[in-house]
Amino acid sequence: MSCELCDRAGGELVWNSARCRVIRVADTDYPGFCRVVWNAHAAEMTDLTPDDRRYLMDVVLAVEQAVRDALSPDKINLASLGNVVPHLHWHVIPRFRDDRHFPNPIWGEPRRYVSPSRDTAGLDALLAERLATLA
Ligand SMILES: [Zn+2]
Numbered sequence: 150m151s152c153e154l155c156d157r158a159g160g161e162l163v164w165n166s167a168r169c170r171v172i173r174v175a176d177t178d179y180p181g182f183c184r185v186v187w188n189a190h191a192a193e194m195t196d197l198t199p200d201d202r203r204y205l206m207d208v209v210l211a212v213e214q215a216v217r218d219a220l221s222p223d224k225i226n227l228a229s230l231g232n233v234v235p236h237l238h239w240h241v242i243p244r245f246r247d248d249r250h251f252p253n254p255i256w257g258e259p260r261r262y263v264s265p266s267r268d269t270a271g272l273d274a275l276l277a278e279r280l281a282t283l284a
Contacts, residue, residue, distance in 0.1 A: 154236035155190050163273055164280050168201060169208055171276060178249045178264040179242060181220045181272055185209050187237040194229070194237065204283070209239045211279040216243050218279075219272035226254065243267075 153159065160172030167188070174182040185208050187197070194202055213225050222243035229239045242255055249264045250257055 152190055152234070152236050154186055154234055154238060159186055159238070160184060163276055164284075166208075166284050169205055171208070171212055171280065173272075174240075179255060180267045180269045181216055181222075181243045183212050183216060183241045183276070185212055185239045185241065191237045192231060192235045196237070205237075205239070208280065208283055209241060211283060212241045212276065215272065215275035215279040216241055219269060219275045220267055223251075228254070230256075 158170065158172055160174050162170060163173050163183075164171040165188075169185055169187050172184050172186060174184055176182050185205065187205060191197060194205075197205065209227065213227065216222070217225060220243045223246050224244040226242040226244050227239060228242070229237070231237065244251055244255075245265070245267070246252075247261070247265055249255075249259050249261060251260060253260060
């Protein structure tokens with residue numbers, strides 16, 4: 150069976166380790182949106198060993214911290230859904246009160262039709278810094 154996250158990075162690859170990778174999502178409504186993708190095909194967190202679960206959450210939280218430091222969002226949304234692509238991945242989404250869907254989830258009904266631009270210039274450097282000890 151073909152799986153798009155087994156076949157492709159899934160976005161702009163910014164960090165990779167033996168177990169998982171971090172990609173930047175190209176979504177003009179959500180600058181700074183990152184995904185943490187488990188490299189091997191697995192569907193659920195409980196498919197991983199306890200050590201792998203902890204490692205993946207350490208990476209997710211390092212990405213969350215980098216996104217907070219770079220963008221100072223009003224809220225972070227962490228989500229693991231996988232209904233469309235059942236390959237384990239976490240969304241790390243900086244949310245702002247004036248973003249397109251706030252306070253709805255980004256996959257919900259839009260609340261407004263403009264998304265102010267954000268300065269993401271420092272994000273890649275902060276991701277590298279925060280993830281350095283997890284490689
Ligand atoms: Zn897969």
